[in-house]
Amino acid sequence: MSTAVVIVGAGPVGLALACELGAAGVxxxxxxxxxxxxxxxxxxxINGAVVELLEQRGLLEALRQYAMDLPAAHFSNLxxxxxxxLAEHPPSMIVPQWRIEQHLESRAKDLGVTIVRGAEVTGLEQDDDAVTVTYNGGQTLTASYVVGCDGPGSTVRRLAGIGFPLRDTKFYGLLGDIEADFGxxxxxxVGASYSPVGGTYAGTPAEPGxxxxxxxxxxxxxxxPGAPVTLDELNDRVxxxxxxxxxxxxxxxxxxTQNPTANADAYRSGRVFLAGDAAHVFFPFNGQRLSAGFHDASNLxxxxxxxxxxxxxxxxxxxxxxxRHPVGRWICVNVQAQEALAAPPESAQPLRELFAALIALPDANRYLAELVMGLGVRYPLGGADAHPLVGRRLRVALAPGRGALLDFGGGVPDGVPDGALDGALGGVPDGALDGREDRVDLVAREPLPGADVPAALVRPDGHVVWVAAEGGGDLAEALGRWFGAGR
Incomplete structure (x- = not known):
């Protein structure tokens, strides 16, 4: 059997990637x-970044019936x-991960993705032309590429020979669902808090009661560590x-639960890629594990x-x-910093007082808020003097697998639906796509919050690669670098 891409792992990241590929016709x-x-x-x-990514692909609306907004975020419970x-981005949301998985699996199947359950990968071989995956002892599947989305103990990562330098410290964590009346x-x-004895507690509604x-x-x-967890043990820790x-x-x-921290030595080895917890793992402060994985999927x-x-x-x-590798490393660092702030009070309290003072500064507060909500990702796509928007994401709906040349220069003319544009407006010269109409859309938009430029070129993952402003780069160069030669 053969396919274009094999994804190992049907967790939220693997299914998000499956939706990306299926929607692009792969x-x-x-x-x-x-x-x-x-x-x-x-x-x-799910934090604001995941909400935004689901919204961008039209995957959010069906989840709203199970979700509620969570307009709050913390840095180690500060x-x-x-x-x-929130003036520019959506709030985080409370929604069970299993709901997301079910929704993404349904969408992936609708898009023509094949999902094989009960399939345990046991072998992987690659050459210059293809990768062959062996599963369930003898069945094989050949593909152009394989992506391991199979968690911290990734079989794909091990078979590909990619290092995973693990930092594992003393840790005592419990997780579970209890039935209890709110009264x-x-x-x-109720809610999340830092304990003055060191550590954190969180109690969140999973469903009524x-x-x-x-x-x-x-x-x-x-x-x-091997004994069954009892309600008495949970009560003792609480x-x-x-x-x-x-x-x-x-x-x-x-x-x-355990608390390993690691960033894979490489996210690619030949025709094998890693995403999600297979590429990076850390304590799940602020939903960053899921948002990092969703960013991996949208990027790849x-x-x-x-x-x-x-x-x-x-x-x-x-x-x-x-x-993505530098982003994974930086998330590991910010999570380790939050762990240090949650440590026993003799070492953590001075740090908590200092961070509380820093958070009172508007710029520091915004930086940390964007960091923990996954909204501060900026790829180094320009030089030192690049425009602040270059490398960042814009909150804009995009056709799967297609970029967009956004024209904010003249607004949307009367009678032209948002997103429909045949000619040029004020911000984009006529014929700018130069034969790339099969992969980039020319879109008329009203200006977006935080995007005070007449035009912008965004990749299919929503990241800006050019703006019509000083430090925004050259449009022809950006089109060639990210979308190839015109036909």
């Missing part, structure tokens, strides 16, 4: 060892002022962190589609590692 097959969606998936919230950020919960048991509980303590370990115990609660499921998907479609400029696939 034949993709997902191999997943699980038989079905795990309703015990840990994630309960709360941030989001007003400046029986104490104020300390069900609460997702997450405890994290650094520098300590469970007495018996009491240490909050000073309270659940009065009336029944455990649905409880597990211990269109580049694979361009290569398979025959119009990718030289070196395009190499930019995936070049852009």
């Amino acid at each position: 034949a993709a097959t997902v191999l997943e060892r699980r038989d079905g969606t795990d309703l015990r998936s840990p994630g309960m919230a 709360w941030l002022d989001l007003a400046p950020v 029986d919960l104490l104020p300390e048991q 069900v609460w997702r509980i997450n405890t994290a303590e650094w520098g300590v370990e469970p007495a018996d 009491e240490r962190l909050t000073g309270t115990r659940f009065k009336k609660a029944t455990a649905r499921w409880l597990v211990r 998907g269109w580049k694979l589609a361009a290569d398979l479609g025959g119009w990718a400029p030289d070196g395009l696939l190499d930019t995936y590692h070049g852009e």
Whole structure:
């Protein structure tokens, strides 16, 4: 059997990538060892970056019935002022990760993606022309590319020989769902908080009458890591962190969690790529693990589609590692900083006082808010004097696998629907696409918040590569670099 791309892992990142490829017309097959969606998936919230990425692809609306806005963010439970950020970006949302997986799987299938469950990968071989994956002991699937989205213990990463330098420290974490009436919960048991004894607690609604509980303590370990987790053990950790115990609660499921931190040595090895937790793993402060994985998928998907479609400029696939690897490293750093701020008070309290003072400064507050919400990603796509928008994302809907030359220069003429443009307006010269109409749309738009320029060129992942302003670069060069030669 053969396909264009094999994705190993049907978690949210693998399925998001499958949707990217399917929408771009790429034949993709997902191999997943699980038989079905795990309703015990840990994630309960998606940050602003994931909301924006789902919105950009038209995937958000169907999830709203299960979600509610979460207009709050913190840096190690030091709360941030989001007003400046929310003027330009959507808020985070509470929505179970398993709901996202089910929705993305349904969409991927509608787009023609093949999903094979109960498929455990056991082998991988590649040459200059293709990759062959072996699964379930003897079945094989050959593809042009393979993407490992199979989690921290990635089989694809191991088989590809990619290093994963792991930092594992003493940690005691519990995660699970309890059934409890809201009226029986104490104020300390609702929401997220830092404990003065060191560590964090979070209690979030999972569904009516069900609460997702997450405890994290650094520098300590469970007495018996292999023993089943009981409600008494959970109550003991909750009491240490909050000073309270659940009065009336029944455990649905409880597990211990670990806290590895690592960034893969490479996100690409020949025809094999890594994304999501297979590429980088860290404590899930602020939903950054999911947002980092979604950014991986949006960055890689269109580049694979361009290569398979025959119009990718030289070196395009190499930019995936070049852009995403430094971001993965920096997220590891910011999460480790948050862990240090959540450590025992004798070491953390001076740092918390200092960060509280820094957060009171508007620029520092905005930087940290964009950082933890995944909205501050800016790829180095211009020189030192590049316009501030170059490399950043714009909140704009895009056709899958296609870039857009956005013309804000004259506004949208009367009678022309938003997004429909046959000729040029004030910000874009006529004929600017120069034979690239098959991969870039010319779009008339009203100006976007934060985009005070007459025109901008954005890649299919929404990142700006040119603006019509000083420091914005050369349009012809940007088109050639990211969209290849005109036909």
